[in-house]
Amino acid sequence: MADCLFCSIIAGTTPAQIVLETPEIVGFLDIRPVFKGHTLIVPREHVPTMVEMTDELLVPLFGMARSVASAVRTAFDAQGSFVAVNNVVSQSVPHLHVHVVPRTKGDGLRGFFWPRTKYADDSEAAEYAGKLKAALAGQ
Template sequence: MTDCLFCKIIAGTTPAHLVLETPEVVGFLDIRPVFKGHTLIVPREHIATMVELPDELTVPLFGTARSVAAAVRNAFGAQGSFVAVNNVVSQSVPHLHVHVVPRTKGDGLRGFFWPRTKYADDTEAAEYADKLRGALAEG
């Protein structure tokens, strides 16, 4: 889909801090993270919501989200993660994406109120992407 931001990231025509690429999915840092290291996992195929997700992409998408949820602990010293999918409501980009947010007890995230933060600059975002790629490579 030519006007979809995530399709443009997948195609490489819009820059993003990629943390992983497989034949089925791509992972990259959210540009408005809840906490630094907040990653979005998206199917390469343009699929609007989880309702339309074909069975054959369920395991690649959610298996990758599981791997990223494990990796954020090692990459960022997180105690755990918050994993979420919005469908239409609160879905700022109409391309299915799984949020994986690093969490630490007392981090201030409560319920479904998602305060957002910013990376200091592109260099800091690249450092977070590098750390997560490294943790994913370690398995």
């Protein structure tokens, strides 16, 4: 879809820190992460919300979310992760995406209030992407 930010990232016309790619799925760092390492897992096919997702995408999408949820523990010394999908409400980009956010006890995240942070620069974002890629490769 021409006006979709995530489709543009998938097509390579908008830069992103890509951490994984399969024939069906792409994962990249959120540019406004809740915590550094916050990753978005998206289908290559433009699907607006989970409601429109086909059964064929279910396993690749959530299988990759599971892999990233495991990898963030290794990559960032996280104790766990927060995994979420918004459908329409609070969905800033209307392309299905699964948030995988590294978590540690006492990190300050409460309920569904997601304070955002920024990477210092592209180099720091690339460093986080590299750590996650390495952890995914080691699975």
